[in-house]
Amino acid sequence: MEKELMTDKLKESLDVSVQSRILYFRGMQVVVDRDLADLYGVETKRLNEAVKRNIKRFPERYRFQLSQNEMSELVAICDRFASL
Numbered sequence: 841m842e843k844e845l846m847t848d849k850l851k852e853s854l855d856v857s858v859q860s861r862i863l864y865f866r867g868m869q870v871v872v873d874r875d876l877a878d879l880y881g882v883e884t885k886r887l888n889e890a891v892k893r894n895i896k897r898f899p900e901r902y903r904f905q906l907s908q909n910e911m912s913e914l915v916a917i918c919d920r921f922a923s924l
């Protein structure tokens with residue numbers, strides 16, 4: 841019972857962590873590469889390298905770059921991205 845409770849709390853914590861990183865751009869739910877890399881415990885650079893090496897595994901609808909205007913909007917919404 842105690843183990844199940846711990847598992848449920850961990851799942852809830854992960855759900856909140858993932859949900860807090862979902863942003864909306866171009867009418868889509870988006871997770872920025874930096875956040876995705878953090879969730880997987882790798883450097884952003886390594887995540888992007890893996891995508892480039894395996895580009896066929898990542899359909900275009902799942903990957904795109906933000907425009908300068910979108911980047912500015914992202915920083916305005918969430919100042920933790922100011923260093924991007």
